[in-house]
Amino acid sequence: MKLSKKQIFQDFASSKGLKSTKQRDTILDCFLSCDQHLSTEELYLKIKKNSPGIGFATVYRTLKLFAESGIAREIQFGDGQTRYEHLQAGEHHDHLVCKRCGAIVEFENETIEKLQSEVARDHGFTIINHKLELYGICKNCNS
Amino acid sequence: MKLSKKQIFQDFASSKGLKSTKQRDTILDCFLSCDQHLSTEELYLKIKKNSPGIGFATVYRTLKLFAESGIAREIQFGDGQTRYEHLQAGEHHDHLVCKRCGAIVEFENETIEKLQSEVARDHGFTIINHKLELYGICKNCNS
DNA sequence: GTAAAACTGAAAATGATTATCAATTACAGT
DNA sequence: ACTGTAATTGATAATCATTTTCAGTTTTAC
Numbered sequence: 001m002k003l004s005k006k007q008i009f010q011d012f013a014s015s016k017g018l019k020s021t022k023q024r025d026t027i028l029d030c031f032l033s034c035d036q037h038l039s040t041e042e043l044y045l046k047i048k049k050n051s052p053g054i055g056f057a058t059v060y061r062t063l064k065l066f067a068e069s070g071i072a073r074e075i076q077f078g079d080g081q082t083r084y085e086h087l088q089a090g091e092h093h094d095h096l097v098c099k100r101c102g103a104i105v106e107f108e109n110e111t112i113e114k115l116q117s118e119v120a121r122d123h124g125f126t127i128i129n130h131k132l133e134l135y136g137i138c139k140n141c142n143s
Numbered sequence: 144m145k146l147s148k149k150q151i152f153q154d155f156a157s158s159k160g161l162k163s164t165k166q167r168d169t170i171l172d173c174f175l176s177c178d179q180h181l182s183t184e185e186l187y188l189k190i191k192k193n194s195p196g197i198g199f200a201t202v203y204r205t206l207k208l209f210a211e212s213g214i215a216r217e218i219q220f221g222d223g224q225t226r227y228e229h230l231q232a233g234e235h236h237d238h239l240v241c242k243r244c245g246a247i248v249e250f251e252n253e254t255i256e257k258l259q260s261e262v263a264r265d266h267g268f269t270i271i272n273h274k275l276e277l278y279g280i281c282k283n284c285n286s
Numbered sequence: 287g288t289a290a291a292a293c294t295g296a297a298a299a300t301g302a303t304t305a306t307c308a309a310t311t312a313c314a315g316t
Numbered sequence: 317a318c319t320g321t322a323a324t325t326g327a328t329a330a331t332c333a334t335t336t337t338c339a340g341t342t343t344t345a346c
Contacts, residue, residue: 017291017292018292018293019291019292019293019342019343019344020343020344021292021293021294021342021343022342023293023294023295024293039333040333040334041333053294053295054294054295055294055295055296056295056296056334057294057295057296057297057334057335057336058293058294058295060333060334060335061293061294061335074221076219076221078217078219080303080332080333081332081333082333082334096262096263096266096268098268099271105266105268107262107266109258109262111258112255112258112259112262115252115254115255115258116255116275116277119239119250119252119255119277120239120277120279123239123248123250123281123282124281124282124285125239125241125248125277125279125280125281125282126279126280126285127277127278127279128242128278128279128280129278129279130275130276130277130278131274131275131276131278132259132273132274132275132276133273133274133275134259134262134263134268134270134273135270135271135272135273135274136263136268136269136270136271136272137268137269137271138266138267138268139266139267139268142267142269160322160323161323161324162311162312162313162322162323162324163312163313164311164312164323164324164325165311166324166325166326167324183302183303184302196325196326197325197326198325198326198327199303199326200303200304200305200325200326200327200328201324201325201326203302203303203304204304204324204325223301223302223334224301224302225302225303
């Protein structure tokens with residue numbers, strides 16, 4: 001059976017000797033209930049609405065922990081802000097990014113992944129992870 | 144016949160009404176004679192050695208112009224610095240990045256590019272460009 | 287309950303990049 | 317060659333996202 005992200009993070013936290021705090025719970029809940037691809041600032045503003053006491057440094061720190069624990073991944077789309085997306089262990093997906101409206105669409109393509117492995121092998125690389133982003137204009141903006 | 148990058152930039156400059164200056168020539172020469180994937184700061188330091196008068200703001204500005212003219216492309220490998228690589232019109236390549244030693248290997252794979260176009264088409268996207276980076280451990284670091 | 291260690295928020299610090307501005311320079315038209 | 321205008325420059329200040337610092341607070345193991 002699959003562990004919930006909450007569970008995974010709690011396991012990670014206790015294995016690292018991290019303490020459980022109200023703030024981290026709040027941030028985790030908000031992160032999990034929010035859309036994908038939120039920037040730190042966007043998440044911070046959302047959290048502020050319900051829990052005005054939480055400082056932005058805490059949000060920054062906590063998101064880094066999420067990434068470390070494996071339930072989230074840092075992504076950058078070149079707009080100068082770091083975004084975090086939910087990450088299910090073993091899952092992977094790539095992105096289509098609309099340059100006009102900023103829409104982000106996720107996709108998976110096994111064949112591409114396979115070809116990537118081949119390329120890496122040909123060059124003697126052991127792949128740890130990869131990043132594939134296609135930038136263009138989305139359906140809505142095109143019509 | 145293929146235009147040189149110098150030529151391309153000069154055409155771009157005159158079409159935009161940009162003036163030709165000593166500093167830009169210096170920066171262009173240094174950029175063209177340097178390795179790929181230099182960060183703005185690295186290039187700035189190299190230029191400083193021979194032409195101490197040039198300010199870093201000018202290097203930043205000029206590299207942006209190179210990117211605009213099409214002879215260079217901005218890339219980011221997640222270390223917080225923007226890098227610039229040489230770009231031959233019509234050419235494209237992707238990267239293998241060693242997480243241990245930072246080595247960067249370029250590769251091209253037409254099949255992957257084709258599959259990317261398919262993915263984009265399936266989602267109604269018109270692709271403008273893309274970014275593909277494979278992160279891992281290189282041959283040297285592995286052995 | 288207590289002490290040690292982790293955590294927090296606010297503010298200051300950082301690092302990369304961009305904007306400002308007065309002085310300089312390039313260049314089209316004379 | 318001269319001149320006016322507009323682009324360019326270097327230095328500095330400003331900005332933006334992110335990190336660090338630090339004093340006070342909270343958790344948690346004992």
